[in-house]
Amino acid sequence: MNWKHYFTTSIGKKLVMGFTGLFLIVFLVVHCYLNSMIFVSREAFNAAADFMATCVAMRILEVGLFAGIFLHIIQGFMLVRKNASTRGERYAVSAGNKTSAWYSRSMGLLGTLIFLFLILHINHFWVPSRITGGLNPTEVHGVEMHDLYQKMIDIFQTPWVVAVYLLGVFSLAWHLIHGFYSAFQTMGLTMPKYKALIRIVGIIFSIVICLLFALMPVSMFMGWVS
Amino acid sequence: MEHYTMNLTLKIWKQKNCKERGRFETYQVKNISSEMSFLEMFDVLNEQLIAEGKEPIAFDHDCREGICGMCSMYINGRAHGPWHQTTTCQLHMREYKDGDTIVVEPWRAKAFPVLKDLVVDRTAFDRIIQAGGYISVNTGNAVDANAIPINKQDADESFAAAACIGCGACVAACPNASAMLYVSAKVSQLALLTQGHPERKSRALNMVAQMDKEGFGSCTNIGACEAECPKGISLENIARLNREYIGAVFSGSEEKG
Numbered sequence: 001m002n003w004k005h006y007f008t009t010s011i012g013k014k015l016v017m018g019f020t021g022l023f024l025i026v027f028l029v030v031h032c033y034l035n036s037m038i039f040v041s042r043e044a045f046n047a048a049a050d051f052m053a054t055c056v057a058m059r060i061l062e063v064g065l066f067a068g069i070f071l072h073i074i075q076g077f078m079l080v081r082k083n084a085s086t087r088g089e090r091y092a093v094s095a096g097n098k099t100s101a102w103y104s105r106s107m108g109l110l111g112t113l114i115f116l117f118l119i120l121h122i123n124h125f126w127v128p129s130r131i132t133g134g135l136n137p138t139e140v141h142g143v144e145m146h147d148l149y150q151k152m153i154d155i156f157q158t159p160w161v162v163a164v165y166l167l168g169v170f171s172l173a174w175h176l177i178h179g180f181y182s183a184f185q186t187m188g189l190t191m192p193k194y195k196a197l198i199r200i201v202g203i204i205f206s207i208v209i210c211l212l213f214a215l216m217p218v219s220m221f222m223g224w225v226s
Numbered sequence: 227m228e229h230y231t232m233n234l235t236l237k238i239w240k241q242k243n244c245k246e247r248g249r250f251e252t253y254q255v256k257n258i259s260s261e262m263s264f265l266e267m268f269d270v271l272n273e274q275l276i277a278e279g280k281e282p283i284a285f286d287h288d289c290r291e292g293i294c295g296m297c298s299m300y301i302n303g304r305a306h307g308p309w310h311q312t313t314t315c316q317l318h319m320r321e322y323k324d325g326d327t328i329v330v331e332p333w334r335a336k337a338f339p340v341l342k343d344l345v346v347d348r349t350a351f352d353r354i355i356q357a358g359g360y361i362s363v364n365t366g367n368a369v370d371a372n373a374i375p376i377n378k379q380d381a382d383e384s385f386a387a388a389a390c391i392g393c394g395a396c397v398a399a400c401p402n403a404s405a406m407l408y409v410s411a412k413v414s415q416l417a418l419l420t421q422g423h424p425e426r427k428s429r430a431l432n433m434v435a436q437m438d439k440e441g442f443g444s445c446t447n448i449g450a451c452e453a454e455c456p457k458g459i460s461l462e463n464i465a466r467l468n469r470e471y472i473g474a475v476f477s478g479s480e481e482k483g
């Protein structure tokens with residue numbers, strides 16, 4: 001077993017999906033926590049965003065994050081492609097939802113929707129704050145920084161943008177409900193003792209985190225936060 | 227249960243051999259008893275076809291009591307039909323009513339090429355066993371059964387995994403045509419027992435390598451296999467196979483020749 005096996009054997013590929021998936025889940029927790037500062041105050045959110053943008057450790061982790069997303073997408077794509085080729089002639093009648101859940105069979109589709117959303121999302125916030133600039137300056141406790149909060153308010157005034165974000169988050173929720181459990185199963189950690197717990201924690205986690213994410217564009221659009 | 231008879235329309239996959247393309251043919255059968263098994267209904271149909279001078283439908287079967295795993299049929303979208311933990315030979319016609327239409331297809335997976343009609347070639351499973359689904363012991367006198375103590379829970383779990391009859395329903399039902407449930411049962415039954423320990427690492431690596439070589443898909447933990455397995459083989463076995471595999475990989479074991 002050498003290193004290339006991680007990318008070529010069926011279980012090796014899945015391990016890469018599981019490890020990167022769990023890493024992305026940890027990122028989601030941090031992302032969601034920091035963004036929830038918008039419900040606290042403009043200053044709290046801007047300070048949190050500034051910390052992420054200036055702290056060296058965070059910038060290094062950010063490179064890891066992009067690498068993780070990239071690996072997850074490439075491996076996911078390879079998996080879907082391989083698995084689409086193993087059946088041959090299709091069944092005329094299929095079991096549909098009688099033997100499995102639709103979202104567990106649709107990870108590729110859900111992942112693609114999330115990916116499309118990500119392109120828009122990165123373009124909205126990451127690109128201007130890290131590369132092109134052009135954000136209004138603001139001052140928090142005497143430190144000058146980007147007013148990312150204002151950027152959010154501006155972006156979430158457009159109804160279709162809010163709709164696309166909601167669709168992205170909706171896809172993410174279903175992707176996570178299967179992905180969370182699936183990562184543990186692939187790592188062999190779903191012993192009978194923990195299986196039910198992992199399933200339940202996964203479902204609650206997916207719903208809570210995605211509801212919080214969904215609330216952000218909605219609150220800004222409706223003017224619940226200002 | 228009340229006995230009744232029924233007339234049915236059957237749409238059955240006909241395919242001459244592994245090279246030619248198959249197609250559905252429609253047949254009518256009359257006066258089928260609700261007490262017949264699904265395969266007995268097929269016997270009636272084949273008798274009828276022979277009497278008409280037509281070619282009977284080829285299908286696999288052997289024990290007709292749910293233990294050999296030969297009777298592969300994909301019935302109205304379900305491996306072995308709609309009954310839970312039941313092989314096709316144990317499915318009975320009381321499931322159906324007069325006038326029903328039943329679509330019967332072979333297992334569909336590239337690794338299980340259709341030989342004729344509903345008969346598929348499952349020797350890929352045999353090659354996976356040859357790759358490591360055994361223990362190497364010296365021949366000679368049989369060893370005393372109680373010479374090696376084995377904990378009851380392990381023995382029970384091993385026994386449950388050993389219930390796999392190699393029918394291939396898991397592959398047929400899996401949207402990825404993955405053989406993970408089968409391979410996990412075969413790895414588990416040995417990995418749980420002391421006798422299986424010396425070769426556990428090379429076994430996991432070799433059997434997974436052979437599984438991939440045969441062209442089965444990659445498991446994405448959908449769970450249709452467990453839902454359709456006639457022997458109730460649990461997904462816990464797949465988690466165990468993953469553990470065995472990870473243990474072998476991270477300890478740097480190599481596949482054998």
Ligand code: SF4
Pocket residue numbers: 295389390391392393394395396397407408411451454455456457458459
């Ligand atoms: S695991 Fe179940 S479905 Fe798969 S071959 Fe064994 S008995 Fe058949």
Ligand code: FES
Pocket residue numbers: 286287288289290291292293294295296297313314315316
């Ligand atoms: S014929 Fe043996 S299991 Fe059905």
